[in-house]
Structures are given as C-alpha cells and as structure tokens.
Amino acid sequence: MKEIVIVLLDRFADWEAAFLAPALRGGVMPGHPGYCEVKYMTPDGGPATSLGGLRMTPDYAADRLPAQCAGVVLAGGMDWDKPEAEKIAGIVEEARRRGLPVGAICNAVSFLAVHGFLNEVRHTGNTVEMLQKWGGDRYTGAARYEERQAVRDGGMVTANGTGYLEFSREYLLALGADEPEAIAAWYEFHKQGFYRA
Numbered sequence: 585m586k587e588i589v590i591v592l593l594d595r596f597a598d599w600e601a602a603f604l605a606p607a608l609r610g611g612v613m614p615g616h617p618g619y620c621e622v623k624y625m626t627p628d629g630g631p632a633t634s635l636g637g638l639r640m641t642p643d644y645a646a647d648r649l650p651a652q653c654a655g656v657v658l659a660g661g662m663d664w665d666k667p668e669a670e671k672i673a674g675i676v677e678e679a680r681r682r683g684l685p686v687g688a689i690c691n692a693v694s695f696l697a698v699h700g701f702l703n704e705v706r707h708t709g710n711t712v713e714m715l716q717k718w719g720g721d722r723y724t725g726a727a728r729y730e731e732r733q734a735v736r737d738g739g740m741v742t743a744n745g746t747g748y749l750e751f752s753r754e755y756l757l758a759l760g761a762d763e764p765e766a767i768a769a770w771y772e773f774h775k776q777g778f779y780r781a
Contacts, residue, residue, distance in 0.1 A: 586620045586654040588759075589644065591672055591692075593627065596661035597745065598634040600689045603774060604657065604752040612762045612770040619761040620654055627671040635661065646671040649678050655759055660690025660745055665718065673699045683739065685758040690745035694718040697725070706730055706737040710744045749775055 588608055590601050605622045626632045629645030644650065656679040663669060676696065679686050688696050693709035696702050697719035702709075705728060709715050712729040733747030736754040743751035753771040757764060 585652065587623045587650060587652050588620050588655045588657060589623050589625050589649060589653050589675075590657045590659055591625045591646070591675065592632040592634075592640060592642065592659050593661050593663040593666070593669055593672075594632050595663050596632055596634050596640075596659050597690060598636045598638055600661075600745070600748050600751070601657055601659045603749060604687075604755055607752060607756060607770060608759075608761060612756060613766050616762055616766060619756075619759065623650070625675070627668045646675050649675060649682070649684075653679070653682075653684060655679070655685040655755075656687070657755065658686070658688040658692035658695065660688075660692045662691065664691040664695040669695055676701060680739070685739040685741065685755065687741040687743075687751065687755040687758070689743040689748065689751045693742045693744075696742070697723040700724075701740070702728070702742070704728075705740045706735050707740065707742040708732050708735045708744060708747075709742060 608620055609618045609622050611618050623643040625644040625646055626642045627646045631639055631641050633639045694714055697715040700722050703725040708730050712726050715723055734743035734750035734754045736758050741754045741758050756767045
C-alpha cells in the first residue's frame with residue numbers, strides 16, 4: 585500500500601500533522617476509505633521527542649524514500665536550523681524528482697527556503713522576513729510569498745505554524761485523497777466544530 589512519510593525532528597510540533605495523519609489513514613469522513621499508510625522518518629532513524637514530550641519511534645531513517653512513498657510532509661518544530669536537519673534536503677530533492685507532493689509547515693518551510701525549494705513556487709510561511717533571514721541569498725522567491733495560512737502550488741504545500749488545518753486540507757487536495765467536497769466538509773467540521781458561537 586502507498587505511504588505518506590512524515591518527517592520529524594527533535595522538538596517537533598505535536599499538532600502540526602495531528603489532523604492530517606488520521607485523515608490519511610482513516611479517511612476524511614466516516615465511511616470513507618483511508619488513502620494510505622502513514623510512516624514516520626527522522627534524520628538518523630532514532631526516536632524524536634515532541635515539544636509536548638511525546639516520544640516517537642520512527643519507521644525510517646533519512647537514507648532514501650521507500651518505493652511505495654506517495655508524498656512527504658515536513659512537520660514543523662524548533663530544530664530545522666540544526667545540522668541534523670541537513671539530511672532531509674536529499675529526501676525533499678528525491679521527492680521532487682519523483683513528482684511526489686511535498687508539504688512543509690512552520691520552521692520546516694524556512695528550511696525549504698534555505699535549500700532553494702521555494703524559489704519557483706507560490707508559498708507561505710511564518711513570515712517572508714523569516715524566510716529571507718533563514719534563506720539568505722539562497723532564497724530568491726520573496727515575490728512568490730503569499731500572506732495566507734496555507735498555499736498549494738502544484739506539488740508544494742506550505743503553511744505557517746498556525747495553519748495546521750489549512751495545511752492538512754491543501755495537502756489532502758494535492759494528493760487527491762478524497763473528493764474535494766469531502767475534504768471541504770472535513771475542514772469545516774474541524775475548523776467550526778459541532779456548534780458555532
């Protein structure tokens with residue numbers, strides 16, 4: 585079965601893939617089939633601990649993507665500027681070469697800026713100033729930056745750290761994980777809840 589690989593570093597943000605993963609595995613709506621398996625990757629294959637103290641044992645190290653990989657998600661967190669994150673650049677390159685959707689949220693978007701992955705696509709992030717600071721002269725895509733919660737451009741999905749629901753919606757749409765109407769209903773339910781004030 586196809587897999588989506590979610591990349592985690594130490595001090596990953598627990599919530600930033602917390603809505604996406606169950607929607608992929610269990611379906612976006614009750615009675616709808618799941619789209620794929622969800623697997624987890626860390627740079628060296630060792631455990632990662634979230635900001636909230638959740639300790640996660642991954643399925644893969646960042647050597648290469650599995651043959652059955654259908655997409656890659658970089659969950660945000662506090663260590664995307666650390667040396668161990670550098671292994672993930674090769675994973676993103678491989679995903680792009682294979683035509684797989686790549687999603688990144690929060691500081692993981694800034695990591696993409698460092699490696700030039702945002703220069704030719706519309707994108708967002710925590711701020712354009714942050715992308716410029718992290719990316720330096722390797723980030724030349726400021727004119728394509730959009731002040732939105734999440735942006736999908738072809739196979740690239742980006743979001744700021746508060747846009748986890750919008751990020752999940754856009755990544756589900758990028759995959760074609762269900763009908764657009766079902767994904768829209770999933771988003772509205774999680775955004776608005778059972779009752780509106």
